[in-house]
Amino acid sequence: MRLCIIGSGVVGVVIARAALHLGHEVVMLEAGPRVPMRNWRRWLDFVTTGVRPYHSCEDTQGDANQLPGADPAFDHFLLKGSRLMAVGGSTLHWSGWTPRLHPEDFELHSRTGKGLDWPFGYRELEPYYGQAEHLLNVTGPLTPSPGHPTPWRSTPYKWNSPPYPVETEPGRRALAALGITYDHVPMSRRGESGEGVGGACMTFGTCRYCPMGARFDPTLLLPTLEAHPGFRLLAESPAIALQLQAGKASGVVHKTPQGGTATVLADAFVVASGALETPKLLWRSGFDAQRLPALGRYLTTHPMLKLEGKLEGPPRAGFTGREVPMPAFFSRHFDTPEHQAAGKMLFSEYPEELDLQAWAAQGLKPEYLGSFAREPRFNLHGFIEEFPHPDNRILPGDGAGAREVTVSYAAREGFRERWQWMTDTLMEVMKRTGCREQDVVVSRVIRRADHSVGTVRFGPNPDTGVVDGRHLLHGTRNVFAVTNGNFPNNGSVNPTLTLTALTLRFADQVLPTLTP
Numbered sequence: 131m132r133l134c135i136i137g138s139g140v141v142g143v144v145i146a147r148a149a150l151h152l153g154h155e156v157v158m159l160e161a162g163p164r165v166p167m168r169n170w171r172r173w174l175d176f177v178t179t180g181v182r183p184y185h186s187c188e189d190t191q192g193d194a195n196q197l198p199g200a201d202p203a204f205d206h207f208l209l210k211g212s213r214l215m216a217v218g219g220s221t222l223h224w225s226g227w228t229p230r231l232h233p234e235d236f237e238l239h240s241r242t243g244k245g246l247d248w249p250f251g252y253r254e255l256e257p258y259y260g261q262a263e264h265l266l267n268v269t270g271p272l273t274p275s276p277g278h279p280t281p282w283r284s285t286p287y288k289w290n291s292p293p294y295p296v297e298t299e300p301g302r303r304a305l306a307a308l309g310i311t312y313d314h315v316p317m318s319r320r321g322e323s324g325e326g327v328g329g330a331c332m333t334f335g336t337c338r339y340c341p342m343g344a345r346f347d348p349t350l351l352l353p354t355l356e357a358h359p360g361f362r363l364l365a366e367s368p369a370i371a372l373q374l375q376a377g378k379a380s381g382v383v384h385k386t387p388q389g390g391t392a393t394v395l396a397d398a399f400v401v402a403s404g405a406l407e408t409p410k411l412l413w414r415s416g417f418d419a420q421r422l423p424a425l426g427r428y429l430t431t432h433p434m435l436k437l438e439g440k441l442e443g444p445p446r447a448g449f450t451g452r453e454v455p456m457p458a459f460f461s462r463h464f465d466t467p468e469h470q471a472a473g474k475m476l477f478s479e480y481p482e483e484l485d486l487q488a489w490a491a492q493g494l495k496p497e498y499l500g501s502f503a504r505e506p507r508f509n510l511h512g513f514i515e516e517f518p519h520p521d522n523r524i525l526p527g528d529g530a531g532a533r534e535v536t537v538s539y540a541a542r543e544g545f546r547e548r549w550q551w552m553t554d555t556l557m558e559v560m561k562r563t564g565c566r567e568q569d570v571v572v573s574r575v576i577r578r579a580d581h582s583v584g585t586v587r588f589g590p591n592p593d594t595g596v597v598d599g600r601h602l603l604h605g606t607r608n609v610f611a612v613t614n615g616n617f618p619n620n621g622s623v624n625p626t627l628t629l630t631a632l633t634l635r636f637a638d639q640v641l642p643t644l645t646p
Contacts, residue, residue: 131646132157134382134394136369136411137402139219140626141612141633143348144265145400146355148637154644155360157394159384161368161407162187162215165222167349168328173341182339184223187216189533189579196525197538204541204549204575207431212579213404215533217365218348220404220580221626223338226318226345228268228627229460229476230259230281234467235621238517242471245518246618249588249599252281255631258638260285262630263316266346267326270316278311279462289321292333298458300441300508301479304562305461312461315478316627319456320344327351335456335481364394372399372415378607397646398608400601405429405582405615406524406535412586412596412603412611413526421605425596426526428518428584429537432622434511435549436480436573437556439565441506456481457511464555465622470515473548476622477512477556508563510556514548515622516541518584535579549575581625586615600640601632608644612636 131154135142138160146156165184166172172183182188191209193202200206214220233252238245260283263270270287274280291314294302305312319331320343327350328343337345355361366387373381373393381395401408409426417425460478469475525536553572560570589595592604597616603609612633614625 131155131398131644132396133398133400133644134159134396135400135402136382137219137404137407138217138348138363138365139402139404140221140266140346140348140630141402142219142400143351143355144630144633145402145612145637145641146361147351148641150355150358150360152642153360156355156362157396158361158363159367159369159382159394160217160219160363160365161403162217163366164217165349167218167222167339167347168341168343170341173336173339176339177336182223184214184216184339187214188223189213191534194535194537194579195539196536197540200540204546205539206575206577207537207539208576208578209533209535213406213533217352217363222347222349224318224345224347224624224626226337227457227624228263228266228270228316228318229462229623230283231621231623231628232279232281232465232467234470235619238470238619241467244471246587246589246594248618249590255628255635256282256284258631258634259283259627261634262627264288264326265634266318266627266630267320267328267344268316268627269319269321269331271314275311275313278313279466280313287316288324288326291316294458297481298479300506300563301510301559302459304559307562308558310461310463310559312459312463315457315460317456318344318346320346333456337456367392369403369411370414371411372609374415374606374609377605379609398644399610401603401609401611402613404613405585406579408611408613408615409524409585410526410535417603417605422592422596422603424520424587424589424592424594426524426585427520427522428587428618429522429524429539429582430516430518430584430617430619431577431579431582432513432515432620433549434513434573434576434578435552435556436576437510437512437560437570439508439560439563439570441508441564442566472544472551473515473517474622475512475514475552475555477510477559480509480511481507508560508565510559512552512556513622514552515620516545518587518619524585539577541575581614581620583614583617583620583625586611586613587618588616589618601636602640610636610640 189209236248269289272290331344370383457478464475586596
């Protein structure tokens with residue numbers, strides 16, 4: 131059987147690996163170019179200039195919201211820097227956070243009357259979470275912090291979290307004084323020994339471009355795939371449209387690097403193009419509002435809040451063991467069933483990144499370097515849950531391979547009040563660390579496209595969802611969509627781990643059933 135996969139991110143490479151193991155032929159289409167990864171020359175350029183090697187592949191579009199009367203303070207939807215169109219997809223630049231969803235997150239409607247339940251629960255996905263953590267080189271706490279909300283697990287992390295840096299002490303003392311629990315952040319950062327692709331983490335703090343591959347990205351698996359005679363990757367080849375007849379796809383038309391078009395014929399198709407690009411491709415393939423009413427709707431993300439302060443008190447010498455910009459602790463204290471109806475919240479300390487460009491501009495003046503000791507910074511980043519709404523959606527109309535996205539988005543009832551609650555809660559933490567409230571810089575709502583979900587969501591029929599529990603597109607026989615767009619909701623956590631677990635479930639339960 132020939133399988134065509136549209137997208138080369140973590141979903142694409144995991145499914146390709148499983149399909150080749152089953153003896154299938156795989157053709158993979160990727161809209162973007164190849165980017166040199168784990169290249170020490172490129173890494174040095176990055177840390178000295180701040181320009182990432184994949185910069186040209188990032189979104190440059192700002193606010194994508196075209197809703198008339200949208201409130202710019204609460205309703206904006208930012209694209210800039212959120213995604214990558216490149217071989218390896220957006221996981222090339224992810225920060226490596228890998229928290230699991232909680233069991234109640236799969237039962238949002240049953241528990242709160244909001245949104246839609248997933249077609250399966252945490253218990254079914256749990257074994258695949260463990261596999262995903264192994265694949266993604268996840269390091270996490272082998273002994274969970276007492277009282278901290280932590281999803282149950284059947285297998286331990288492969289590597290234990292390193293000790294908290296000295297830098298985190300003010301924040302951890304503040305949380306203890308406030309009775310707020312916390313734990314180590316589970317992150318993709320490979321340990322010193324054991325199986326796994328890439329090299330061991332050296333705590334350089336340049337996770338957005340890891341020079342040794344300790345933080346997982348899909349290109350770590352590509353050499354093995356491309357050595358297989360049954361695998362072919364076509365880069366710079368954005369898909370234009372699927373060719374369908376009577377609910378069955380026979381091919382996909384794509385652009386070529388030379389400017390022409392070509393068609394890939396296959397027996398089955400997996401669209402793995404993310405929550406924003408997947409709807410655009412399906413619309414171009416003829417799936418209009420009559421065929422799939424939910425397509426592109428229920429666009430959901432979790433807005434971020436940043437608080438940046440300066441710790442009062444006597445200066446501390448040196449850089450105090452900081453690992454920049456690598457968060458060491460996070461709190462899911464407000465990520466519980468009791469907070470689900472109003473909207474969950476997760477937050478972490480987030481060390482300030484040293485600015486090498488500023489070093490150079492100021493001639494490495496001791497005064498600049500010393501400022502990190504004399505005026506210690508303390509930052510918090512918080513994510514808050516938003517709930518799906520059918521009128522928050524992507525709008526059709528973009529051409530094949532175009533990065534532009536148009537959305538219609540509005541903050542819904544109760545969001546402003548919950549946002550103020552989160553701001554007040556995190557401000558109390560900042561004050562307990564020793565920061566003066568009048569000196570704390572508080573961001574506005576930061577709603578980016580990084581963690582978008584819902585646009586291709588699970589649902590029992592076309593009126594409520596786009597795919598069934600097997601990821602099969604409603605109304606088709608051989609077109610599947612595997613993307614974070616399948617999530618009916620996302621709680622307040624980063625989606626990459628759950629997306630990888632979903633992909634492993636698909637590879638295990640669905641892929642072996644496919645026939646020509």
